[in-house]
Structure formats: C-alpha cells, structure tokens
Amino acid sequence: MxxxxxxxxxxxxxxxxxxxxxxxxxxxxxxxxxxxxxxxxxxxxxxxxxxxxxxxxxxxxxxxxxxxxxxxxxxxxxxxxxxxxxxxxxxxxxxxxRSTQTNEVARCATLLPVLGGLEGPLALLEVGASAGLCLHPDRWSYRYLDDAGAQVARVDPSSGPSPVVLDCTVRGPAAIPPSLPEVVWRGGIDLNPLDLSVPDTARWLETLVWPEHEDRRARLAAACRVVADAPVDITRGDLLADLDAVVDRARSQAPDATLVLFHSAVIAYLDDAGRRQWQQLAHDVVARVRAAGGRAHWVSNEGASVLPDVTATATCAGEGSDFCLGLDGSAVGWTHGHGRRLTVC
Ligand SMILES: C[S@@+](CC[C@H](N)C(=O)[O-])C[C@H]1O[C@@H](n2cnc3c(N)ncnc32)[C@H](O)[C@@H]1O
Structure with a gap:
C-alpha cells in the first residue's frame, strides 16, 4: 500500500x-x-x-x-x-x-483452472484469507464465458449446482477442469481472521463492496450462507512469521494431499522488503515439502507491480486485467482484480 x-x-x-x-x-x-x-x-x-x-x-x-x-x-x-x-x-x-478485508469469492473462478491442473487431492492453505471464502472452491458453480458472453464451460460441485454461480470471461488456452478439485484440508492465516458466525462481520464485508456492485454484494451474502456450516480454521497471525507452523499442521493432517499455498490481493499489504521475503518463503516452503517427498505448489494472484519477478515472466498482455496469476513463481496469465476475467497466456 x-x-x-x-x-x-x-x-x-x-x-x-x-x-x-x-x-x-x-x-x-x-x-x-x-x-x-x-x-x-x-x-x-x-x-x-x-x-x-x-x-x-x-x-x-x-x-x-x-x-x-x-x-x-x-x-x-x-x-x-x-x-x-x-x-x-x-x-x-x-x-x-475495523479494517478493509474484502473477501471476493469470485477470485476462485480465476484460480480454478490452475487448481484443476494440480494432482489431487488438495490441501489448501491461504495466507490473507480474511473470512476464508476463497478456501471453498469446491462449493461454488462456475460459468466461463467468451467475450460475447456465450458460455464456453460450466463446472458444478459434485453435489449439484451451487446457489453461488461465479461468471468469468476467459481468454487464451485456459484448461477448465471438467469437475471441481477434491479438497481434503483447508486452513489459513490472517492478521485479523473474520468470523462469519458473528452477524456484524458479514454485514461489514457487504458494506465494503463498492456501491454499484450489487451483483458482488448479493454473491457475497449467498457465499456466506453456503459456508456457514463449514467454518475453516484460520490462524490469527502474520504470513511471514507464522507460515511454517501452519504448513506443518497441513502436512501432518493431510500428508498425502498436494499442499497449495495461495493468496490473492494480500501481498500488496507488505512493504518491498516483506514482498521479497514472502517470495523467498513461498519458494522455500514448496522446496521443503518436495524434499520431504510431498507435493506442493505456490499459487499467487496479485497486482502486477506486487511480485515483479512473477509478473516479468508473463508472455502475453493483460488486456485490461491487472492482476498477475502465478504458479510456482511463473506467470500463468492475467486476472481481473475481482475475478471477472481470466486471460491465460
Ligand atoms: C484484500 S483482503 C483479501 C482477502 C482474500 N484473499 C480474497 O481474495 O478475497 C487482504 C487480507 O490480507 C490480510 N493480511 C494483510 N497483511 C497480512 C499479513 N502480513 N499476514 C496475514 N494476513 C495479512 C488482511 O487482514 C486481509 O484479510
């Protein structure tokens, strides 16, 4: 910031x-x-x-x-x-x-093509998780659209269509998975985890959605209702200081799953030194898990200037999308900050 x-x-x-x-x-x-x-x-x-x-x-x-x-x-x-x-x-x-902790569930639509390409089942660890809505990519329905608004793919939870449908315009060779990934563990870290069972919390999150974005506000309210039965353990802490402990917990509770360390719209809150430190830490965690015989990946979704090393590897232009989506430090493509669009390079 x-x-x-x-x-x-x-x-x-x-x-x-x-x-x-x-x-x-x-x-x-x-x-x-x-x-x-x-x-x-x-x-x-x-x-x-x-x-x-x-x-x-x-x-x-x-x-x-x-x-x-x-x-x-x-x-x-x-x-x-x-x-x-x-x-x-x-x-x-x-x-x-209070603080601004917008939790934008629609970002799941831009993450899904990456998550769907990883070997499952998945253990999802989100840093800067806010209320944890993005930790439930398996609870939403997804509609991928072309530039003219025509549906090119739809993916629903295995239990049937979700009341929360995420629309995302997609460009380039995005591999939309035919089904949603199996998630066997989910957890997060946030400086101030938001508890959706506190009525004021969901109302504050809705207030943070910009005035004209009625579709986002309605989606947020519906998403809060969908996950009300499935609270996720989000550790109160700092993503730099407390990551190792949460990684260890994920590894011990889901040793056979692929650990996915991910974040969206979070690293901008760190200063330049913190951003560099985070990038190294993410690479180190992935290397440590792999060295121990496990599977791990780092998925980042941040503004173009936030992780310049990731952004520098992009092989196409964002075309109006200014978040860079990365997998293990290499750019996959570009996303709209609120998840409305995905361009895969
Ligand atoms: C803009 S919100 C994004 C929430 C969520 N990732 C999403 O995409 O909807 C940023 C979140 O990062 C958290 N955050 C910022 N700095 C952090 C830090 N150093 N450690 C842990 N969480 C942090 C904030 O508390 C906030 O909940």
Missing part, C-alpha cells in the same frame, strides 16, 4: 483512487474520492487518523456503515461529506476499530 504520511500524499492518493481505481467501477466512489481531494474541511478530519487508516475504501466503508447514502454524489444530502462532517466521532471510531 502506498503511504499517506502527510496531507499532500492524501490528496494525491484520493485523486489517484478517483481516476485510476474507481473510474469505470464505481461512479459514487469516483465522485467521493475526487470530492475529498478538494475539500480542506474533510482533509483536516482525515489528518487526525493514523496514516494507515486514511485509505478511501476504509473511510468510505465506515461512512456507509453510518448510513451515508449510495449511490450519490460527494455533497448530495446524506452522502459522504455530510456524514463525515456531522457524524465524525462515530465514523472515526469505526475506522479505528
């Missing part, structure tokens, strides 16, 4: 967010972020926050939690500006107490 240490950084960050991240995805957040960048009164409020808490997704999510209406323009009645100025103590408390 880029730092927002002084006010000039905050202004730049919100302008960049409006133009590069929200534009084309959420008109409300585009207008809100542009509005904040030009509003000294609101910027003075953000300045009271620790720099890591000044990010638009968190500030906007907290404002919506306190009933900022959406969709809306920045200064519309009841929208962002009014909410921040009139309910700042409550919004501030929410910002300080």
């Amino acid at each position: 880029r730092a927002m240490d002084d006010l000039a950084d905050v202004v730049d960050f919100y302008r960049h967010f409006a133009q590069q991240e929200a534009k084309g995805e959420s008109r409300t957040f585009e207008l809100w972020a542009a509005g904040v960048a030009d509003d000294p009164e609101v910027l003075a409020l953000l300045e009271q926050l620790p720099s890591a808490k000044r990010q638009p997704n968190l500030v906007f999510g907290a404002a919506r939690w306190h009933r900022a209406v959406t969709p809306s323009g920045y200064a519309d009645p009841g929208a962002l500006r009014e909410t921040l100025l009139t309910r700042w103590p409550q919004v501030r408390e929410t910002i300080l107490a």
Whole structure:
C-alpha cells in the first residue's frame, strides 16, 4: 500500500483512487474520492487518523456503515461529506476499530483452472484469507464465458449446482477442469481472521463492496450462507512469521494431499522488503515439502507491480486485467482484480 504520511500524499492518493481505481467501477466512489481531494474541511478530519487508516475504501466503508447514502454524489444530502462532517466521532471510531478485508469469492473462478491442473487431492492453505471464502472452491458453480458472453464451460460441485454461480470471461488456452478439485484440508492465516458466525462481520464485508456492485454484494451474502456450516480454521497471525507452523499442521493432517499455498490481493499489504521475503518463503516452503517427498505448489494472484519477478515472466498482455496469476513463481496469465476475467497466456 502506498503511504499517506502527510496531507499532500492524501490528496494525491484520493485523486489517484478517483481516476485510476474507481473510474469505470464505481461512479459514487469516483465522485467521493475526487470530492475529498478538494475539500480542506474533510482533509483536516482525515489528518487526525493514523496514516494507515486514511485509505478511501476504509473511510468510505465506515461512512456507509453510518448510513451515508449510495449511490450519490460527494455533497448530495446524506452522502459522504455530510456524514463525515456531522457524524465524525462515530465514523472515526469505526475506522479505528475495523479494517478493509474484502473477501471476493469470485477470485476462485480465476484460480480454478490452475487448481484443476494440480494432482489431487488438495490441501489448501491461504495466507490473507480474511473470512476464508476463497478456501471453498469446491462449493461454488462456475460459468466461463467468451467475450460475447456465450458460455464456453460450466463446472458444478459434485453435489449439484451451487446457489453461488461465479461468471468469468476467459481468454487464451485456459484448461477448465471438467469437475471441481477434491479438497481434503483447508486452513489459513490472517492478521485479523473474520468470523462469519458473528452477524456484524458479514454485514461489514457487504458494506465494503463498492456501491454499484450489487451483483458482488448479493454473491457475497449467498457465499456466506453456503459456508456457514463449514467454518475453516484460520490462524490469527502474520504470513511471514507464522507460515511454517501452519504448513506443518497441513502436512501432518493431510500428508498425502498436494499442499497449495495461495493468496490473492494480500501481498500488496507488505512493504518491498516483506514482498521479497514472502517470495523467498513461498519458494522455500514448496522446496521443503518436495524434499520431504510431498507435493506442493505456490499459487499467487496479485497486482502486477506486487511480485515483479512473477509478473516479468508473463508472455502475453493483460488486456485490461491487472492482476498477475502465478504458479510456482511463473506467470500463468492475467486476472481481473475481482475475478471477472481470466486471460491465460
Ligand atoms: C484484500 S483482503 C483479501 C482477502 C482474500 N484473499 C480474497 O481474495 O478475497 C487482504 C487480507 O490480507 C490480510 N493480511 C494483510 N497483511 C497480512 C499479513 N502480513 N499476514 C496475514 N494476513 C495479512 C488482511 O487482514 C486481509 O484479510
């Protein structure tokens, strides 16, 4: 994440967010972020926050939690500006107490062609698992579409179609598996694991989904219901410090499974040194398991600039998708950050 240490950084960050991240995805957040960048009164409020808490997704999510209406323009009645100025103590408390941990189940659709190509059964270990929705790729239905929107493949759980159907536009030689992988172990690590059995947790996750993304919000709510009967053990900890212990647990509980160490939209939270350390650690874990006679792979799905060594191996262009999908440190292709598209090189 880029730092927002002084006010000039905050202004730049919100302008960049409006133009590069929200534009084309959420008109409300585009207008809100542009509005904040030009509003000294609101910027003075953000300045009271620790720099890591000044990010638009968190500030906007907290404002919506306190009933900022959406969709809306920045200064519309009841929208962002009014909410921040009139309910700042409550919004501030929410910002300080919570964090942005969007859990995007649709990313499973971009991971499935990689998972489906690995020898099963699988032991899935996700770092930065949030509420763990991506640890259940065997619980969703998948529809792969061509650029014209025609279905090219559909995959359902062995028990029948899921109420959660993930649509993904696919380009290039993606090997869509005919059936879903068998998962015999799943576990994760997160700095702050989210417990979906706490009612506020699912509601906060839904609040974090951008205003116009009604399809994502409905899918998230349905996915939370599907996995309510299958809580996953997500260790509270740091992915650099605590990985070895969780790998050992996976190996001892599922010694015959292929260990899949994976993550999406997580490594961006580390600084450059942490990202390099993570890359080495992931390679080391895979090598260690293989040296002991086991099977292991590392699957990464991160923004193009996050793991530059992986991105540098891509042999095709992203064509509008800016997450790089990697297998064991080599790029497989490109994905849309919210799982809407997959381009295999
Ligand atoms: C944007 S969410 C992505 C969640 C999930 N991987 C997905 O694709 O939906 C990033 C998650 O990474 C977690 N995280 C960030 N830094 C971490 C660290 N150093 N160790 C463990 N988890 C971390 C956050 O708490 C958050 O839940």
